[in-house]
Amino acid sequence: MEHPTHDSQVVVVGAGVAGCQAAYEAAKNDAKVVLLEEHAQVGVPSHCSGVVSLNGLSLLGVELNSTFTQRMIQGAVFNPPKGEPVEVRTKSPVAVIVNRMRFDQYLAKRAVAAGVSLHTKTRVSKFEHHPKGGVGLQVQDGPRYKGEIVIDASGAGSRLPEQAGLRTPDWTQLLPGLQYELAETKKQGDMVELFFGNHRAPGFFAWSIPTGDHSARVGLACRKGNVKKLLDDLVKDYWPKSAVEATKSGSVLVSGPVDKCWSENFLVVGDAAGQVKQTTGGGIVIGGYSGILAGKAAASAAKSPQDQRWKILMQYDQDWRDKFASDLKRMGIAHRVFAGLSDETLNRLFEAVRDYLPEIEEYADMDFQGKIISHMLRKRKFAALLPRVAFDSVKSIFS
Numbered sequence: 001m002e003h004p005t006h007d008s009q010v011v012v013v014g015a016g017v018a019g020c021q022a023a024y025e026a027a028k029n030d031a032k033v034v035l036l037e038e039h040a041q042v043g044v045p046s047h048c049s050g051v052v053s054l055n056g057l058s059l060l061g062v063e064l065n066s067t068f069t070q071r072m073i074q075g076a077v078f079n080p081p082k083g084e085p086v087e088v089r090t091k092s093p094v095a096v097i098v099n100r101m102r103f104d105q106y107l108a109k110r111a112v113a114a115g116v117s118l119h120t121k122t123r124v125s126k127f128e129h130h131p132k133g134g135v136g137l138q139v140q141d142g143p144r145y146k147g148e149i150v151i152d153a154s155g156a157g158s159r160l161p162e163q164a165g166l167r168t169p170d171w172t173q174l175l176p177g178l179q180y181e182l183a184e185t186k187k188q189g190d191m192v193e194l195f196f197g198n199h200r201a202p203g204f205f206a207w208s209i210p211t212g213d214h215s216a217r218v219g220l221a222c223r224k225g226n227v228k229k230l231l232d233d234l235v236k237d238y239w240p241k242s243a244v245e246a247t248k249s250g251s252v253l254v255s256g257p258v259d260k261c262w263s264e265n266f267l268v269v270g271d272a273a274g275q276v277k278q279t280t281g282g283g284i285v286i287g288g289y290s291g292i293l294a295g296k297a298a299a300s301a302a303k304s305p306q307d308q309r310w311k312i313l314m315q316y317d318q319d320w321r322d323k324f325a326s327d328l329k330r331m332g333i334a335h336r337v338f339a340g341l342s343d344e345t346l347n348r349l350f351e352a353v354r355d356y357l358p359e360i361e362e363y364a365d366m367d368f369q370g371k372i373i374s375h376m377l378r379k380r381k382f383a384a385l386l387p388r389v390a391f392d393s394v395k396s397i398f399s
C-alpha cells in the first residue's frame, strides 16, 4: 500500500517536554506544525521523578495546575554516607513534584489547542534532506513527512542527529536508574531526601520524593553495582512497611551537551542534545526552555529563504548556550569530581556544607547551580578539602 506524504513547515519528533514546548512555540509563531510521537499515548511510559523548580516552571511559561501537581517542596535533606543528615530548608516552596505523564499530556494538549497536529503511534526511523529542498522523515510502516525544518526532541539515545551530520551526546554516559512508587509509607513532609555513599548509589545518589501524605517516589541511579539490589536495600532500611505499587526504570543522562545543535534545516533539543544538569540528571527545565527557543527559531527559519536559514538556526544554538552553558560546564566538572569521592571525603564535604547553610539557603538555585558551586569553592572549609578531593579523583581513575 502506498503511504501518503504529510506536508508541513515544522516537524517535531518526540512529544516529551522539549518537543511539546517546541511545537507549541512554533505554532504560536504561525507555523504549520506536526508533532510525531512513537507511543500511543503522550507521557506513557514515564521514567521521570518529576521534580521541577517553581522558577523553572515559570521559565517554561507554565502555571501550577491541579491536573499535574502532586506536592509542593520546601527544600532537601542530604543524607551523607555516615552521620547526621543536612537539611536545606527554604522560606517558601521552591519546587513542585509533577506527575510527569500528566505534565507531558498537559503540554501536548496546549500545543494541539495552538494548532499543532499531533500524530501518535508514529515512530520516526530516518531523517533525510529532500532533493527538491526542505527535509523529510521516514516513519516505520507509515506515511512520510515533509517539512522545511525538523526539530529532533526524541530524547536520550536519538540517532537522528547523526543522520543530520551532528554528533550525539556520549550515550555511554547514561546511568542505569530505577524507581518505585511506594504506598503506605510513614508520614511524608515537604522535603525531598537524597542519599549518598558507595553503599547506597556509587557515583551518583538515591532519592525519595513525597507524592502524597503516605506515598513517595523512591529511586536511584549509579555508576557501579546492582541498581535493583541497591534500591531494595534503601527501601528496606527506610520504609520497611511500605508497598511497592509500581516500578519504573530509565537511564539518567550525565554526558553534558553536544557541541553543535543545528545543521541544515535541522535542530536538536532536550535529552537528544544532552541538555541535562549532570549533577542531578534533571532536564525538564533546560530541555523545555530550549524547546521554546528551538520552536521560535524553526518557525522563523521555515518562512525564510534557504540561504538565510542557517543564521536563524545557529542563533538558537547561541541563545540556549547563553542561558545555560556556563552553569552546565561547572555542573559537569562538579559531577565528574563528585562521582569519584570516597565515603570519608563525602562525609567531610557534608560537614563543611553544614557550616554554610544560611548562604546555601539564600543563594542556591536548583537550575543554575554553577554560581553556588563556584561560591562554595572559595570557602575556607571547602578549599581545605581540595587535596583530598583531588586524591580521590585520581584514585578513582585507576580503580
Ligand SMILES: Cc1cc2nc3c(=O)[nH]c(=O)nc-3n(C[C@H](O)[C@H](O)[C@H](O)COP(=O)(O)OP(=O)(O)OC[C@H]3O[C@@H](n4cnc5c(N)ncnc54)[C@H](O)[C@@H]3O)c2cc1C
Pocket (backbone or CB within 6 Å): 013, 014, 015, 016, 017, 018, 019, 036, 037, 038, 039, 043, 047, 048, 049, 050, 051, 052, 122, 123, 124, 125, 153, 154, 155, 156, 177, 178, 179, 219, 249, 250, 251, 252, 253, 269, 270, 271, 272, 276, 281, 282, 283, 284, 285, 287
Ligand atoms: C529516573 C529518572 C528521573 C528523572 N527525574 C527528573 C526530575 O525529577 N526532574 C527533571 O528535571 N528531570 C528528570 N529526569 C530527566 C528528564 O526526564 C529528561 O531530561 C526529560 O524527560 C527530557 O525531555 P525530552 O523531551 O528531551 O525527552 P523525553 O521526555 O524522553 O521525550 C522524548 C519523546 O520522544 C518520543 N520518541 C523517542 N523516539 C522517537 C521516535 N523515533 N519517533 C517518535 N517519537 C519518539 C518518546 O516516546 C518520548 O515521548 C529524570 C530522568 C530519569 C531517567
